[in-house]
Amino acid sequence: MSEDRVYNVLIVGVGGQGIILASDVLGKVAARHGYDVKKNEIHGMAQRGGSVSSHVRFGKTVSSPIIKMGEADVLLSFEQIETLRYFPFLSVDGNVIVNDQKILPPAVFTGKQEYPPDVLERIREKVPNAVVVDGIHVAENLGNPRVVNVIFLGILSKYLDIPASTYEEVLKESLKPKLVDINLKAFHEGRALAAS
Amino acid sequence: MKELLSGNEAIARGADEYGVRLASAYPGTPSTEILEYIGKRYPKIKAGWAPNEKVALEVAAGAAYGGSRSIAVMKHVGLNVAADPFMTLSYTGVNGGLVIVVCDDPEMHSSQNEQDTRNYAKFGKVPCLDPSDSQEAKDMMGEALNISETFDTPVILRSCTRVSHSMSMVELKDRVEGPKELGLKKDPMKFVMLPAMARRRHPLVEQRLKDIAAFAETFPFNKVMMGDESLGIITGSVAYLYAREAMPNASFLKLGMVWPLPEQMIRDFASRVKRLVVIEELDPFIEEAVRLMGIQVEGKSLTGLCGELSPEKVEKALTGASTAKSIGGIDMELPLRPPNMCPGCPHRATFTALKKNKVYVAGDIGCYTLGALPPIGMLDNCLCMGAGIGIAAGLDRSLGDLAKGKAVAVIGDSTFFHSGMTPLLELAYNGGSTTVVIMDNRITAMTGAQNHPGTGYTLREDPTISADMEKLAEAFGFRRIRTVNPYHVKELQDVVKEELSADEPSLIIARAPCALLKTERILPDKPLRIDENVCIGCKACINTGCPALEFVKIEQPAEGDKRKGYSRINEALCVGCRTCFEVCKSDAVKEAS
Numbered sequence: 001m002s003e004d005r006v007y008n009v010l011i012v013g014v015g016g017q018g019i020i021l022a023s024d025v026l027g028k029v030a031a032r033h034g035y036d037v038k039k040n041e042i043h044g045m046a047q048r049g050g051s052v053s054s055h056v057r058f059g060k061t062v063s064s065p066i067i068k069m070g071e072a073d074v075l076l077s078f079e080q081i082e083t084l085r086y087f088p089f090l091s092v093d094g095n096v097i098v099n100d101q102k103i104l105p106p107a108v109f110t111g112k113q114e115y116p117p118d119v120l121e122r123i124r125e126k127v128p129n130a131v132v133v134d135g136i137h138v139a140e141n142l143g144n145p146r147v148v149n150v151i152f153l154g155i156l157s158k159y160l161d162i163p164a165s166t167y168e169e170v171l172k173e174s175l176k177p178k179l180v181d182i183n184l185k186a187f188h189e190g191r192a193l194a195a196s
Numbered sequence: 197m198k199e200l201l202s203g204n205e206a207i208a209r210g211a212d213e214y215g216v217r218l219a220s221a222y223p224g225t226p227s228t229e230i231l232e233y234i235g236k237r238y239p240k241i242k243a244g245w246a247p248n249e250k251v252a253l254e255v256a257a258g259a260a261y262g263g264s265r266s267i268a269v270m271k272h273v274g275l276n277v278a279a280d281p282f283m284t285l286s287y288t289g290v291n292g293g294l295v296i297v298v299c300d301d302p303e304m305h306s307s308q309n310e311q312d313t314r315n316y317a318k319f320g321k322v323p324c325l326d327p328s329d330s331q332e333a334k335d336m337m338g339e340a341l342n343i344s345e346t347f348d349t350p351v352i353l354r355s356c357t358r359v360s361h362s363m364s365m366v367e368l369k370d371r372v373e374g375p376k377e378l379g380l381k382k383d384p385m386k387f388v389m390l391p392a393m394a395r396r397r398h399p400l401v402e403q404r405l406k407d408i409a410a411f412a413e414t415f416p417f418n419k420v421m422m423g424d425e426s427l428g429i430i431t432g433s434v435a436y437l438y439a440r441e442a443m444p445n446a447s448f449l450k451l452g453m454v455w456p457l458p459e460q461m462i463r464d465f466a467s468r469v470k471r472l473v474v475i476e477e478l479d480p481f482i483e484e485a486v487r488l489m490g491i492q493v494e495g496k497s498l499t500g501l502c503g504e505l506s507p508e509k510v511e512k513a514l515t516g517a518s519t520a521k522s523i524g525g526i527d528m529e530l531p532l533r534p535p536n537m538c539p540g541c542p543h544r545a546t547f548t549a550l551k552k553n554k555v556y557v558a559g560d561i562g563c564y565t566l567g568a569l570p571p572i573g574m575l576d577n578c579l580c581m582g583a584g585i586g587i588a589a590g591l592d593r594s595l596g597d598l599a600k601g602k603a604v605a606v607i608g609d610s611t612f613f614h615s616g617m618t619p620l621l622e623l624a625y626n627g628g629s630t631t632v633v634i635m636d637n638r639i640t641a642m643t644g645a646q647n648h649p650g651t652g653y654t655l656r657e658d659p660t661i662s663a664d665m666e667k668l669a670e671a672f673g674f675r676r677i678r679t680v681n682p683y684h685v686k687e688l689q690d691v692v693k694e695e696l697s698a699d700e701p702s703l704i705i706a707r708a709p710c711a712l713l714k715t716e717r718i719l720p721d722k723p724l725r726i727d728e729n730v731c732i733g734c735k736a737c738i739n740t741g742c743p744a745l746e747f748v749k750i751e752q753p754a755e756g757d758k759r760k761g762y763s764r765i766n767e768a769l770c771v772g773c774r775t776c777f778e779v780c781k782s783d784a785v786k787e788a789s
Contacts, residue, residue: 014533027363031200038329038437039200040362042305048535048566049743064441065329065362065434068507070522081530090523104746105533110571110738111747111761113531122526 006059007035007160008067012086013078014103015052018149021174022076023054025153028170030058033162040065049103051082074159076152078135079103080119087126096123096130097155099148131155133193139186147186154190164191201366203359206330207269207297208233209366210337212241215374216267217292218259219243220252222614223643224271225306226360227299231269232646235655240371244655245646248581248614249274253281253296260294260350261387265341265374269297272313273580277615279316282350286320287397288387289348289404292376293341300356302477302504308561308580310502312478313354317455321401323408324352324455325417326432329364336417336452343411345376347404354454356477358434358504409456417452420465427514428469430462430482430493435505439475442511457485466491473498473514477505537566539744540711540719540771542682546606546635547574548740548775549688549706553696555604558588560616562608563642563710564635571739575606582607582615585632589623592630601696604631610640610648613663623701624673631695631702634665635682637710645713669703676702683708685778711771723770723788724777726763731784733759737776744769745776 009026013019020041027039041054055067067089075090077083078099090096098120107113116122123130133155135148142151150171157167167187172180201209207230211219219241221231234243242259246252249270259266270278275298282296298316301307317324325340327333333355340351385393412418424445431439432451439448449465451457466472466486474483474495483495498513499505508518537544543564550557551574559565559575560583568575577587588605607616612634623630640646647653652662669677676698680688688706695702709716726737728748738747749761765776767788777785 015535027200031198031365036365037200038362038364040358042357042361048538048563049533050535051533062364063444064437064507065358065364066438066506068441068511068518068520070508070518070520082533084526084528085530088522088525092521092523094523105531106536106570106741106743107531109743109746110741111735111749112570116528116530122528126523126526 004060006057006062008072009056009074009076009156009160010067010072010086010089011054011056011076012082013052013099014082015048015050017052017078018146019052019054019078022149022153023056025167025170025174026056026156028174029162029166030056032166032170035059036062038062038065051085053086074156076156078148078152081116083123084119094127095159096127097152098123098130098132099135099152100132101136131194138189138193142182142186142189144182147183150183150186151190151193154187155194157187158191158194197368198365199368200363201330202229202361202363203327203330203333203355204229204361205233206334206366207337207353207355208238209368210334211267212238212371213334213369214338214341215265215372216241216341217264217374218256218266219269220246220255221269222246222249222252222274223640223646224274225643226301226357227269227271227274227297227355228643228646229360230297231655245648247649249278250281253278253285256294257281257285257290260290260292262380263292263376263378265293267295267297270299271307272298272300272311273307273309274298275313275316277581282316283320284389285350286322286401287389287394290344290350291381292374293344294350295337295340295344295353296350297353297355299360300354300478302356305357308578310478312481313352314454314481315479317352321405322350322352323347323453324354325452326354326454327359327452328432328434328436328450329359329362330366331364332417332452333359334366339417341374343408345374347408349404349408354433356433362434405456409459412453412456412458413460415453415458418458418461419450419452420461421448421450422468423447425468426470428465428472429475430465430472430486431475432482433477435475435477435510438505438507438510441507443514451482454482457482459489462486462489463491466493475499475505475510534569535566536569536741536743537563538711539742539769540773542637542706542708542711542773543567543635544572544740544742545682545685545708545773545775545778546633546688546706547572548779549682549685549692550574550604550606550633552689553692555692555696556591556599556602558584558591558603558605560584560605560607560611562611564606564608570741572741581611582619585616585619585623585630588630588632589619589626589628592628600629604633604692604696606633606635608641609634609636609638609650609665612665613649617668620669620703621672628701629699631692631704633692633704633706636665636705636707637713638707638716639710639713641710641712645710665705674701674703676700677705678702679705679707681708682706683773683775683778685775711773720772722772723767724765724772724774724785725767725788726765727784727786728762728764730782731762732782733762734781735763736779736781737763737785740775740779742776
């Protein structure tokens with residue numbers, strides 16, 4: 001990883017999964033590390049169960065706020081089929097981190113269409129070392145199902161070159177005091193999962 | 197000190213740093229957060245939601261007439277509503293700086309059209325600044341206020357979804373007050389636009405535009421950056437950043453002011469490059485102006501007129517291919533994930549009652565516009581803010597018996613106060629038998645819960661009046677006014693039926709707070725459950741489109757079980773609105789154990 005390069009992280013999922021918070025934290029972490037940062041998300045209808053994507057880019061200097069298709073270094077997806085929806089953004093050398101969760105779109109929960117059955121297999125066909133984690137399960141074991149996003153931020157942090165202490169500082173500043181401990185725990189649980 | 201700010205945060209911050217004393221807006225994606233940030237962070241700015249953009253601009257104009265720096269904020273289509281004051285404000289000019297912040301939405305992420313605000317700048321003969329990122333958005337707020345005061349003109353500060361909602365690093369400064377003396381000053385020759393006065397103002401407007409064009413030649417945000425001379429790109433807004441990303445070695449003329457244009461600068465740049473291309477989103481605004489100068493230029497023939505640009509689109513437009521090595525798509529049809537009304541949404545209950553009456557629905561703009569999507573499918577037109585009532589009246593009067601008792605208009609509470617009151621008055625005045633349903637969820641919901649004149653609170657959550665729709669309709673002359681809790685689906689269904697059969701205009705107010713609203717909460721937040729053995733699999737509940745419901749297919753039915761499946765409630769999502777209970781034909785919906 002050279003000094004001049006720009007890191008491209010694409011975070012996707014469904015409204016309500018904490019994507020915006022995760023990408024806000026990542027953006028602030030990169031800024032604190034001294035990088036130039038650009039970040040963009042489409043969240044106009046996020047609260048209503050729509051597909052959400054957030055582009056985070058950092059490096060010495062960054063031009064576009066959105067990642068050029070095919071240049072994402074990491075695709076972090078909080079929902080199975082959303083991973084596939086944004087696949088064309090991923091570089092051939094890119095990594096994929098997937099939350100093993102299915103959120104049924106309207107056509108599926110109304111019984112009009114099937115949820116594709118073999119999404120994880122399809123992801124692994126293209127990216128054999130894709131990281132798949134059942135985030136809700138891990139979060140429930142930690143005692144709070146709402147920290148899924150920060151567990152994945154922990155996993156993601158292992159693919160980037162910014163020290164964990166910077167994430168800790170930003171998490172402490174961004175969260176309500178009573179939520180700090182559980183989220184720091186979640187962050188480190190994520191890092192441990194990525195290492196194993 | 198530098199901070200990571202969104203374009204909207206930067207615009208709000210810029211308003212404070214450059215001494216803005218008053219801000220007015222109506223919410224609209226992607227512009228909404230600007231006034232919200234002003235409300236939360238900058239107490240020196242008097243700020244409030246206006247009922248609509250026309251009023252917002254007039255309030256801002258009044259402040260500017262009195263010497264204050266002021267801003268009006270809106271989305272692109274909001275300027276259509278404010279177009280009347282806008283066009284003549286150009287004639288009166290200002291006193292204190294007046295900036296109209298307008299946010300375009302290329303790609304229509306959350307809009308009904310893709311109009312390009314730069315055309316309004318030309319139409320109204322006012323300057324338009326076009327920032328690319330958050331730092332520029334903040335800096336250009338200062339520039340726009342200075343230009344406004346120097347040249348005595350309103351100025352458009354144009355943003356777009358990708359500028360407003362992108363974050364980038366911004367250098368912060370302290371607030372400095374504007375230079376103008378405050379007070380009431382009589383100057384009818386300038387401010388009263390009677391024909392005789394307006395005739396004297398118009399030549400001044402034309403001269404002003406020439407003066408600003410001359411200023412544009414040295415405006416520091418119009419920048420030439422020479423690189424490889426084989427390709428010269430003229431661009432602005434976020435398109436500049438895409439072009440930089442795609443073609444880092446090209447020569448650039450980056451325009452921070454897109455109207456009026458710096459003609460000499462463009463001519464000089466054109467003469468220094470071999471191939472000249474304009475990279476701009478939406479209309480060929482710069483391209484046509486350059487071509488009118490007699491300069492050979494390419495643009496929309498390469499990038500197209502529809503949707504937003506992106507780094508790869510620009511690269512492909514200029515080189516025919518992308519250098520990025522994508523892993524590629526997956527050959528699989530993915531179910532779409534359109535936005536949906538939330539679990540417990542009162543609009544779902546209202547649409548369910550309307551569906552039972554099999555009516556044609558003239559719609560409007562808000563969360564309830566999503567009622568057009570399957571499985572609800574109950575919105576039959578949606579044109580612009582406030583249009584539904586007038587459209588329903590037109591259908592009713594022109595079709596007579598063909599529409600009688602079969603059509604209603606629906607409109608939200610915030611949209612009603614925005615531009616639904618005048619068509620309601622028209623109904624009372626001209627008669628007919630139109631039925632109007634105000635879907636009053638007590639908030640401006642679609643844009644993320646903003647107060648309006650009916651909620652009882654201001655932008656800054658201070659208590660205020662709550663405008664009374666029933667009394668308003670009564671004052672207009674309505675005799676048939678009914679208020680119903682939409683969660684009582686059967687009752688609402690009957691009320692709709694009765695009002696449809698009436699021979700005069702009627703108003704139904706379906707009132708229940710937005711399911712996301714924490715104040716005024718009436719939902720029990722206790723999930724229901726469905727007894728899968730009692731459920732007959734008729735999908736009546738499923739067809740309300742509630743995300744807390746799921747149709748479970750029966751793969752191997754037990755003997756005698758003719759059902760294809762049954763409904764199930766996701767207890768984590770259900771808030772107990774009971775709409776499914778109301779429509780259930782088999783009493784399968786129960787209280788959760």
